[in-house]
Amino acid sequence: MAFKRKERDEVRVELTSMVDVVFLLLIFFMISTTFVDSTGIDINLPQAGSQKIDKQPEEVNVYLEKSGLIHLEDRLVSMEDLRSHLAGYGDRAAETTFILLADKQAQHGKVVQLMDAAQSAGFAKLAIATEPEIKKR
Template sequence: MAFLRKKRETPRVDLTSMVDVVFLLLIFFMISTTFVESPGIDVKLPESSSQASKTEVREVKVYLSRNGDISLGQEKVTQEQLESRLRAYGPAARGMTFVLLADRDARHGQVVRLMDMAKVHGFGKLAIATEYVKSP
């Protein structure tokens, strides 16, 4: 009587699940490294490593001090005076830049109010000024 011998199969390692795990880890690390951590609203004229170009000539500079004083250019104004001055620009405001130079210790609500004022009065661009600091 002849016994049938089973052919021995060489053991194989199925790599499908390992490849899936590696791709998931790769995707996880790619996504998690692109998140930018923002420290919240700390407006002490933030630093920037790039310098903005000065091609925009027509701009309105509004300063906000830490105690809430508002200045339009070099002149100190109240919020109502600022609003009437911004209204006076009319349709020309669409081609101008509203530059907000707020102290880093200024109240967030006041900064948002000034930004909203610029939007309401039709300014085409809004820029928040930062200090340029060279990277080491």
């Protein structure tokens, strides 16, 4: 006698809803993540309530830590190295913006030395970076 076998339903795991959730999480984290354009140098900028300046096409970023260390873009330099680098700009220095990002606890004398180095190299545009002032309610 031949018995008829019952056909078993194939078990399927529906992944559609899980893929939707993962996709939504990916979108959430992409939107909520802020992308900051900064180097790894720890500079605590002073606050100012003045207007924000648009980024210039050619600029030199010089960072001054509160300890007195000077960074040109992302590398540590001495004052002499900085002066020689700035002198290399030549005629382009007049159109290039010199941006000084000095820690608010940096010595005033060092800030003046950096500004003087920029002026001696022929930089006509000088900007001192600040954080926007937080309005108290």
